[in-house]
Amino acid sequence: MRAVINKVMKSAVIGLGVIGNVHLKVLNSLNKNVVAVCDTDLSKLSDFNGNKYSDYVEMIEKEKPDIVHICTPHYLHAQMIIDCLKNNINVLCEKPLCINEDDIQKILQAEKESEAQLGVVLQNRYNNSNLFVKEYLKGKKVADGFGIVDWHRNPSYYNSAFWRGKTATEGGGVLINQALHTLDILQWLIGMPEKVVANVNNFTLKDVIEVEDSAMACFSGKNKFTFFATNTGALDFPVEITIRTAEDYIKLLPEMVILNKEVIKFENQNNFFGKHCYGTGHENLIDDFYNCIEQGKKFWLDGSEGSKVMKLIFGTYKSKGEIVDI
Numbered sequence: 001m002r003a004v005i006n007k008v009m010k011s012a013v014i015g016l017g018v019i020g021n022v023h024l025k026v027l028n029s030l031n032k033n034v035v036a037v038c039d040t041d042l043s044k045l046s047d048f049n050g051n052k053y054s055d056y057v058e059m060i061e062k063e064k065p066d067i068v069h070i071c072t073p074h075y076l077h078a079q080m081i082i083d084c085l086k087n088n089i090n091v092l093c094e095k096p097l098c099i100n101e102d103d104i105q106k107i108l109q110a111e112k113e114s115e116a117q118l119g120v121v122l123q124n125r126y127n128n129s130n131l132f133v134k135e136y137l138k139g140k141k142v143a144d145g146f147g148i149v150d151w152h153r154n155p156s157y158y159n160s161a162f163w164r165g166k167t168a169t170e171g172g173g174v175l176i177n178q179a180l181h182t183l184d185i186l187q188w189l190i191g192m193p194e195k196v197v198a199n200v201n202n203f204t205l206k207d208v209i210e211v212e213d214s215a216m217a218c219f220s221g222k223n224k225f226t227f228f229a230t231n232t233g234a235l236d237f238p239v240e241i242t243i244r245t246a247e248d249y250i251k252l253l254p255e256m257v258i259l260n261k262e263v264i265k266f267e268n269q270n271n272f273f274g275k276h277c278y279g280t281g282h283e284n285l286i287d288d289f290y291n292c293i294e295q296g297k298k299f300w301l302d303g304s305e306g307s308k309v310m311k312l313i314f315g316t317y318k319s320k321g322e323i324v325d326i
């Protein structure tokens with residue numbers, strides 16, 4: 001059992017780009033005490049009324065925050081998580097957990113040795129429609145399923161930040177970035193598969209990015225599903241998940257579930273703090289993480305939970321058309 005915290009906790013945010021500002025808005029709406037922010041681009045910090053840093057190591061040493069939010073490009077996540085955990089600072093990291101397999105083990109080891117907690121932002125697990133299907137499937141065996149992400153990302157999106165579209169800094173393309181959430185929901189609802197055969201390709205953005213704009217993967221083993229993701233679509237179509245059990249045919253869309261022939265709609269209770277495609281889960285996830293820290297309880301979306309979808313992604317990249325273990 002962890003200690004209950006009876007003081008006002010101090011928070012800090014690293015990276016004040018698109019999603020860092022969503023975290024700040026949520027923290028503000030939850031009345032949290034954000035004492036410091038950090039960004040290597042100091043122009044991003046001008047609106048913040050508190051302590052400002054360009055070096056996160058200096059920030060955590062001087063401020064000694066209780067919780068740090070990591071909202072930086074993918075390639076920085078692993079080291080920043082480990083630095084926070086080594087200093088026994090609770091850390092909430094945006095997806096993806098990391099960009100290579102070796103880092104999963106380093107993060108899990110740091111988590112094990114730390115007195116602090118790691119939380120991973122997989123906010124779609126808080127969507128009412130996903131929670132409904134998770135509960136409905138309790139005690140049922142899923143036969144198979146599939147997921148589709150058909151979205152649109154153009155050259156100006158990729159040119160909007162230095163790290164996008166590069167293997168070394170983004171770690172991949174549509175799969176590790178835009179489609180990660182849907183793949184995570186698939187494995188959460190159906191269970192982890194054991195093998196994958198997959199291919200990824202760059203169909204339309206060859207002169208713009210060095211990573212994939214499309215991915216197709218067949219996951220197999222005790223739990224089976226197929227997954228297709230692309231950034232070449234005309235627009236961001238609603239993501240779709242379809243699941244079959246012996247008795248049921250379930251279609252899962254944002255804010256809607258079709259359970260056999262019944263259409264069930266879910267009202268959104270929360271605010272959209274960012275783009276529509278991020279959903280509204282950040283508010284509930286961040287609130288839940290803070291409540292767990294304050295009450296000394298284990299937060300469920302920890303390193304082990306956050307690493308499941310990473311194993312599916314790294315397996316997909318490794319496959320190159322051959323069946324590989326996950």
Ligand SMILES: NC(=O)c1ccc[n+]([C@@H]2O[C@H](COP(=O)([O-])OP(=O)(O)OC[C@H]3O[C@@H](n4cnc5c(N)ncnc54)[C@H](O)[C@@H]3O)[C@@H](O)[C@H]2O)c1
Pocket residue numbers: 014015016017018019020038039040041044054056071072073074076094095096121123161177277278
């Ligand atoms: N959960 C979601 O739905 C969701 C949505 C969007 C983005 N994200 C994730 O959030 C992360 C950031 O994405 P973004 O779109 O906000 O990117 P961004 O480029 O808009 O913001 C990143 C910020 O980090 C800063 N930064 C870079 N290196 C730094 C360093 N060493 N120290 C401190 N700051 C540094 C940059 O200057 C920039 O302001 C990514 O991991 C992305 O996948 C998650």
